[in-house]
Amino acid sequence: MTAKAAIRVHGLTKCYGVGSGALVALSDIGFSVGEGEFTVFVGPSGCGKSTLLKILVGLDRATAGTAEIQGEAITGPRRDTGVVFQSPVLFPWRTVLDNVLLPIDVLRLDRKQHLATARELLSMAGLSSFERHYPWQLSGGMQQRVGIVRALVHDPKLLLMDEPFGALDALTRENMNMELQRIWMERRKTVIFITHSITEAVLLADRVLVMTPRPGRIVRDIRIDIPRPRDLSVANTPLFGEYVREVRELLNATGAID
Numbered sequence: 001m002t003a004k005a006a007i008r009v010h011g012l013t014k015c016y017g018v019g020s021g022a023l024v025a026l027s028d029i030g031f032s033v034g035e036g037e038f039t040v041f042v043g044p045s046g047c048g049k050s051t052l053l054k055i056l057v058g059l060d061r062a063t064a065g066t067a068e069i070q071g072e073a074i075t076g077p078r079r080d081t082g083v084v085f086q087s088p089v090l091f092p093w094r095t096v097l098d099n100v101l102l103p104i105d106v107l108r109l110d111r112k113q114h115l116a117t118a119r120e121l122l123s124m125a126g127l128s129s130f131e132r133h134y135p136w137q138l139s140g141g142m143q144q145r146v147g148i149v150r151a152l153v154h155d156p157k158l159l160l161m162d163e164p165f166g167a168l169d170a171l172t173r174e175n176m177n178m179e180l181q182r183i184w185m186e187r188r189k190t191v192i193f194i195t196h197s198i199t200e201a202v203l204l205a206d207r208v209l210v211m212t213p214r215p216g217r218i219v220r221d222i223r224i225d226i227p228r229p230r231d232l233s234v235a236n237t238p239l240f241g242e243y244v245r246e247v248r249e250l251l252n253a254t255g256a257i258d
């Protein structure tokens, strides 16, 4: 493989606290993600998934080891990165459109220049007629879509997502999975997606990295060779079932219960 690595992590360890109260959240994490690749981390609650994401986003520091994006050590939030957290954290006093334009304001980019992109993305997410609405006037699924549109508005190369659909009902979640796949295929972002749903992982991923319970380590790196675009019926195929079984057995073997 000669594809350039967009993300490279080596020997990464994260401890919270010191002395007898110290807690090792991540232990010797190493992986690299190629440009345009869709990589999914799956692991039990508390295994350090969010910790890893916060380090990649530049909101937290590793205790040891290195984490690089495009060959540069991560020292803080980056312009080329979009982030989606588990809850969409929208500002209630901003309209949908103004929430979407938040990164433009924060990065001090030109609002006028990005307005068309914002509207185009809102339209793609089926939210065109809601741009003047406030977050509390939208359903949970719609709010989460606003969060995703916001993460894309400055056209970042990397999209980092921490259980973005965890709070949604099953139907909405499936629709969002399909939507995300479509966006990714259209715009070819490098994606890191965190979940504790095995089926969501297999449905979305080029690669599934399976983590152990705390301290989180990577036990397996599984390439998902299912052609795209994948629709929801792919979940009924024997091959899909094989991948799901492989991931589940690994999680069971490490003592993680999904």
Ligand SMILES: Nc1ncnc2c1ncn2[C@@H]1O[C@H](COP(=O)(O)OP(=O)(O)O)[C@@H](O)[C@H]1O
Pocket: 016, 017, 023, 025, 043, 044, 045, 046, 047, 048, 049, 050, 051, 052, 214
């Ligand atoms: N800021 C923090 N201070 C102390 N402990 C933390 C902090 N953030 C997370 N932890 C602990 O680190 C472990 C991993 O947490 P987290 O990364 O949120 O796991 P996950 O996202 O996989 O559920 C947990 O035991 C959690 O309690």
Ligand SMILES: [Mg+2]
Pocket: 049, 050, 051, 162
């Ligand atoms: Mg988490």
